[in-house]
Amino acid sequence: MTSNEFKKEIRLSGSGGQGLITAGIILARAAVRDKYRVTQTQSYGPESRGGASRADVIISNGDFYFPEATRFDILLCLTQEACDKYSENLKDTGILIADSSFINNITLLDSTIYEIPFTNIISEKLGTPLPANIAALSFLVRKTQVVSETSLKEALKNSIKSAYLDLNNKAMRIGFKLADEYLKV
Amino acid sequence: MPKVRRSESKESNKNEIVPVLMQGNEAIARGALDAGLDFFAGYPITPSTEIAEILAHQLPRRGGKFIQMEDEIASIAAIVGASLTGAKAMTATSGPGFSLMMEGIGYAKMIETPCVVVNVMRGGPSTGLPTSPSQGDLMQSRWGSHGDAPAIVLYPDSVLESYELTIRAFNLAEKYRTCVVLLSDEVLAHMREAVTLPDIKEVKMISRIKPNVPPEWYRHYENNPKYRSPLASYGEGYRFHVTGLAHDPYGFPTSRPDEVSVMMNRLRNKVRHHINDLVQIESFMMEDATTAIFAAGITARAAKSAVRQLRRSGKRVGLLRPLTIWPFPDDAIRQHLINKKTIIVPEMNQGQLSLEIKRVMGSVWNYASLKTRKIIEIRKCNGELITPGEIISAVKEVKKDE
Numbered sequence: 001m002t003s004n005e006f007k008k009e010i011r012l013s014g015s016g017g018q019g020l021i022t023a024g025i026i027l028a029r030a031a032v033r034d035k036y037r038v039t040q041t042q043s044y045g046p047e048s049r050g051g052a053s054r055a056d057v058i059i060s061n062g063d064f065y066f067p068e069a070t071r072f073d074i075l076l077c078l079t080q081e082a083c084d085k086y087s088e089n090l091k092d093t094g095i096l097i098a099d100s101s102f103i104n105n106i107t108l109l110d111s112t113i114y115e116i117p118f119t120n121i122i123s124e125k126l127g128t129p130l131p132a133n134i135a136a137l138s139f140l141v142r143k144t145q146v147v148s149e150t151s152l153k154e155a156l157k158n159s160i161k162s163a164y165l166d167l168n169n170k171a172m173r174i175g176f177k178l179a180d181e182y183l184k185v
Numbered sequence: 186m187p188k189v190r191r192s193e194s195k196e197s198n199k200n201e202i203v204p205v206l207m208q209g210n211e212a213i214a215r216g217a218l219d220a221g222l223d224f225f226a227g228y229p230i231t232p233s234t235e236i237a238e239i240l241a242h243q244l245p246r247r248g249g250k251f252i253q254m255e256d257e258i259a260s261i262a263a264i265v266g267a268s269l270t271g272a273k274a275m276t277a278t279s280g281p282g283f284s285l286m287m288e289g290i291g292y293a294k295m296i297e298t299p300c301v302v303v304n305v306m307r308g309g310p311s312t313g314l315p316t317s318p319s320q321g322d323l324m325q326s327r328w329g330s331h332g333d334a335p336a337i338v339l340y341p342d343s344v345l346e347s348y349e350l351t352i353r354a355f356n357l358a359e360k361y362r363t364c365v366v367l368l369s370d371e372v373l374a375h376m377r378e379a380v381t382l383p384d385i386k387e388v389k390m391i392s393r394i395k396p397n398v399p400p401e402w403y404r405h406y407e408n409n410p411k412y413r414s415p416l417a418s419y420g421e422g423y424r425f426h427v428t429g430l431a432h433d434p435y436g437f438p439t440s441r442p443d444e445v446s447v448m449m450n451r452l453r454n455k456v457r458h459h460i461n462d463l464v465q466i467e468s469f470m471m472e473d474a475t476t477a478i479f480a481a482g483i484t485a486r487a488a489k490s491a492v493r494q495l496r497r498s499g500k501r502v503g504l505l506r507p508l509t510i511w512p513f514p515d516d517a518i519r520q521h522l523i524n525k526k527t528i529i530v531p532e533m534n535q536g537q538l539s540l541e542i543k544r545v546m547g548s549v550w551n552y553a554s555l556k557t558r559k560i561i562e563i564r565k566c567n568g569e570l571i572t573p574g575e576i577i578s579a580v581k582e583v584k585k586d587e
Contacts, residue, residue, distance in 0.1 A: 025206070025377065032206045032379040040206070040377040046231070046315045065489040066573050067376050 007060035008146050009069035012137075013086055014078030014099075016044055016053040019133030022159065023076075024055025027137060029155035030147040031059045039067040052081065059146060074144055076136055077103060078119070097140055099132070114143065116178055122171055131164075131171035138175025149176075204379040209369055210235035212344045212380065213277070213303055216351025218243060219385050221392075223272035226252045226263035228282060231315045232371040233305040236277040257282035261289030261302065268298045269427065271418030273355060273392075277303035280322055281312060284329070290364050291330030292429050294452065296436075297406065299358035299365075299393060299416075301351070306370040308568045317568030318371035320482060320533040326366045327511045335456040337361065337463060338511040340368040342485045344378040350508065356391040357463065361455050362416055368510065370533070372570060373483045396423060404434040408451055456512055465508035466517045470496060474503030476580055477525040479518070479542055481507050484531050484571050491576035502580055515545050523549055527583050531563035531571045559583065 010027065012020045021042045028040035036059045045051030056069040075090045077083035078099045083106060090096055092110040101119035116139060122132040134156065141152050153172070160168050207215075214236050217225070225244055227237045237253070244251045250267070254260040257278055264274035278286060283304045293300050308314025309321045322329075326338045337357050341350045351367055358365040396403050396415040405425035407414030417423035426436035431448060433439045456463065467485075470492055471477060480488040485506040495502045505521050507514050522528055528546065530539035539562045550558055563579055565571050 028377055029206050032204055036379075038206070038377075038379050041372055042375060044316055065486045065493070066570075067372065067378075067483075067486060068570060068572075070572060070574065 005060075005062045007058065007062065007064060008073045008144075009071060010057045010059070010074040010076075010140075010146065011054055011069045011072045011086060012057070012076045013052075013054040013082035014076075015081070016047055016051045017049040018053065018078050019130070020053050020076075020078065021055045023133045023137040024057050026134075026152070026155045026159045027057045027141075027147065028059075029159060030141075030151035031057070033151040033154055034147050036061055036147075037064065039064075041067045052085075054082065054086075074140060074146065076140055078132070078136065079103070080105065095144060097136065097143070099136065114139070114182060116182055118175075118178075121178070122174065125174060126167060126170055128167075131168050134168045134171040135175035135178070138172040139179045142176050142179035202381050204381045206377050207344050207380050208235060208377045209344050209347045209374040210305070211239055212348040213351045213367070213369065213374075214239040214243065215382065216348040217275050217301070217355070218247065219348075219382075219388070220352045220355035221273050221390060222275055222355075223249045224252075224264060224267035224274040225249070225276065226254050226260045226267070226274075227276045227278065228254055228257050228260050230257075230279045230282050232307055232374050233277045233279045233282075233303060233369075235374070236303060236305075257285040258289065261286040261293070261300075264300045264302075265289060265293045265296070265298050268293075268300045269419050271421075273299075273359070275301040275303065275355075277305070279305050279307045279315075280309045280319075283322060283325065287325075287329040287331075290366075291332060291334050293364035294330070294334040295332075295429050296427050297362040297414075297416075297452075298427075299355075299362055301354045301358050301365050301367060303351075303367045303369065305374045306368060308371075308566065314568045316371060318373075318483060318533060318570060319566060319568075320370060320484065320537070321535075321566065322368065323481075323510055323532075323534065323537045326368060335363065335452050336366070336511040337363060337456060337509075338366045338368060339465075339508060340482045340510050341373070341508065342482055342506065343373075344376060345380045345382075346508070347373065348380070348382060352388060352390070356389070359393045360391045360413065361459070362393065362414065363455070368482065370483050376483075400424065405436045406432070406434045406448070406451070408434065408447060413455070460512055460514075460516070463509055463512055464514040464517060466514050466521075467504075467506040467508065468521060469504040469506065471503035471505060471521055474501045475525060476500070476502045476527045476529065476583060477522055478502065478504045478529045478531065478576060478580075479506075479522070479538065480504065480531050481510060481538065484533060487571050487573045488531060488576055490573040491580070494573060495577060495580055500580060500584065513541050513545070518542070518545050519549050522546060526557065527559045527561065529561045529563065529576065529579055529583070531565075531576055531579075533565055533571060535566065536562050536564050 031038040044053040100115040101117040119132040123129040267274040308317040308319040354365040354367045393416040430438040478488040
């Protein structure tokens, strides 16, 4: 890879119903708006709620072919199970963002780790845990700048039903604020 | 950070084309609509459901008809019936539904009625792994119906190609009066990519030939040298009989061997005599390669990634990818692979493509050269994709032996 080539492999993981695939689609839309090449793939079980779920987003300015993330630059985990399963494939230079509402045991040494209780904070502030995915995604974007925040906002607007947009915008602002406040562990 | 140069730079500033994020299944639905789909009948099944969902929403707005049938047997029957009235017709399903459609697909081929069947492959056998990818239906798409019917089967490897090959499936169905199968798989179907669809005015669309003779002269099955015969629709004043029994040019049942062999030869030859029109194959870094990977669909994406990584470390590796799975591109494969030392065939099944590669190469490699040449299978059917890493390991293993 030449020096100005850029490729980020991102995995958003947790369990079904936590909105990870939605977050993946929003992130991919933002990347398209930033004129990157992008693929978004997912893996989920046949259950409509529960079961392991993940979304992969690969963002690059060059050609790439394999659509699933194998070695992650950024890993978001919203369950202990996901954290246990995927941590080992995080690059040493990678970033782990863990929802400490559910995760209390992280075994990584070299990577940058952020432990934030997204679900608890969102439940407390907004009265529902549902937009915790958007808070976590917004935290991820502000910390990593993998896509522009303008594009994230635009993508959110285009992906969420208008009735829920206000709620999700609030979650986004909370996510950004958390990113400004929290330093890495 | 540097931005990506957009590949479609000819439409500059004023009407800037912005790529959109689109899912594989969405691209198939869009392709069908752009190809002029009039009628869709189907029964929802993961991972093909989005195709039906989108068409249920979009097709009626364009004046088309969408019907959710009671099962897949009824769905294929409905689209064959719709096609007989002149409609461009399609259904979409996955493995279990595809099995149920086999009789109807054979019927469509026997009565030479155009239609498109999309099969988004998931893990099998039986109910299998509904939300996981597989390539287990490659042989079924060729041999699934009884009675030795011809097959035209296409398999894309990207979201954009899902769109393009859907249009091509309609064109080939209309041109050759047969049922064309478009394969996809769970990952390809649910994957989202940034795509820029071509200007629809520049895409070639083919429709069935209409009879230009008075109704009393019309023969429903014309045996012309190009194996393309005009097709009247019900309700246009032309009388013809339709049956799955062996039939004469007017469609009436016959068991006269001379008439039956004419019919069977026509079914065979309209595919065999148009291989060049039907076959599409992609060759990627093959010129100086000593090792060739042969892969289709989503597995070819892993293979391409592996080829590029191996090339960086100086390995002479290339990829050959069939976009047309059936008829199998025998000649093109012989041409590209005859001088290769090793052929690696990764696939998400128990070895279906590799069986064909062995058949094709066995016909040109003599016994002596078989000792120095290898065909290596990478088989995986656990619901996960074959990764570039697994292909790279296989290539390195071969190089170690040499």
